[in-house]
Amino acid sequence: MIGADIGCAFVKLAFYDSEKNIQNFCIPSIISQGRGIVNMGGDSGITYQCDGVDFAISKNSTSIAIDTRNENYPFSPENTVLLQHALLEAGITGDVKIATGITYGQFFNIDGINQAKIEQKKKSAATKVLNSTDAISVNVIAEKVLPEGLAGAWGCSHDDHGVKTREYNFGFICVDIGGRTTDIVVGTPDFEVNTDLSETVKLGYLDIFKELNEQMKRHHSMGDFSPFHLNKFYNDRFFEIGGSKIDIGHLCDIAKKTISDRLIQIVSGKVDRSNQVDEVIFIGGGAEDLRNELGGFERSFIPEAPAFANARAYCIMGNL
Incomplete structure (x- = not known):
């Protein structure tokens, strides 16, 4: 079974190779609606159809990419297409069983586990997709849907084969910094959840790019840019x-500090209210870039590949 973390910034896959070692694979979540843009060489990338809607994935689609930062994205046709595209790019075809996840706030409700959302995710992930290279080359079966953050925290305390490697005496806080949201899970040593303190916060790594856009408007009278272009500006530190080449390194730093300060303030409040915990775990794509900013917490822990923490955990748990 393959672990699939279908994020709004990247799609991450984790799967066992022939020697039972976990391998990671990743593609950006860049997809456009319609038949795409054809370049001068005639390349339009790969086109897909899902639920009667056409989608295109190619390097030509970056300027018109769908904004995946919305509540319905995990259950959307574009999410399904990106999953299948990632599987194809990884060379995985045929009948494919996956374990995937939804946010803490979607997985749990006031009555406990939100079974309706879990079934909705299974159904959307298994929706048939047609592509321009073959009629149907991937048949997805979503066997397990797990809570993001909590699954990642479990994975951080187990090896690639599900053997426990870390013990908690008091519990943990796991902060899963995704693209659109951050899951903050306060857990016990047995991975039970404190529902009074755990939540999904509508603040994520892509908010750095949104803040950068606001800084560029303020300082350079620029308009709105796509998440793809803002990501490039942020990494290049100029546009x-x-x-003319315009240095925006100082604006990137301001944007990064603005969002990291907001996250740290939220997490600090959870730590203060949680009495004593063994460690604060940071995972997700945002944890890698904010590693230095997040290291100030006492007993903080960031795994080697935080962006793949959920996908890796899904893979392990799906194969137990």
Whole structure:
């Protein structure tokens, strides 16, 4: 069974190789609606159809990419298409069983486990997808849906084969910094959840790019840019317009600090209210870039590949 973390910034896959070692695979969550844009060489990438809607995935689609930062994205046709595209790019075809996840706030409700959302995720992930290279080359069977954050925390205390490697005496706080949201899970040594303190916060790694856009508007009178372009500006620390290169390194730093300070304030409140915990675990794509900013917590822990923590845990748990 393959672990699939279908995020709004990246799709991460984790699966066992022939020697039972976990391998990671990742693609950006860049997809456009319609038949795509054809370049001068005639390349339009791969086109897909899901629920009667056409989608395109190619390097030409970045300027018109769908904004995946919305509540319905985990259950959307574009989410399903990105999953199948990632599987194809990883060379995985045929009948494919996956274990995947939804946010803490979607997985749990006031009555406990939100079975309706779990079934909705299973159904959407298994929706048939047609693509331009073959009629149907991947048949997804979503066997397990797990809570993001909590699953990742479990994975951080187990090896690749599900053997426990870390013990908790008091419990933990897991902060899963995704693209659109951050799951904050306060758990016991037995991985039970404190529902009074755990929550999904509508603040994520992509908010850094949103804040950068606001800084660029304020300082350079620029308009709105796509998440793809803002990601490039953030990594390059400059942008070019009219043949001129404009340094925005200081604006990138301001954007990063603004969002990291907000996250730290939220997490600090959870730590203060949680009495004593063994450690604060940071996972998700945002944890890698914010590693230095998040290291100030006492007993903080960031795994080697935090972006793949959920996908890895899904893979392990799905194969137990």
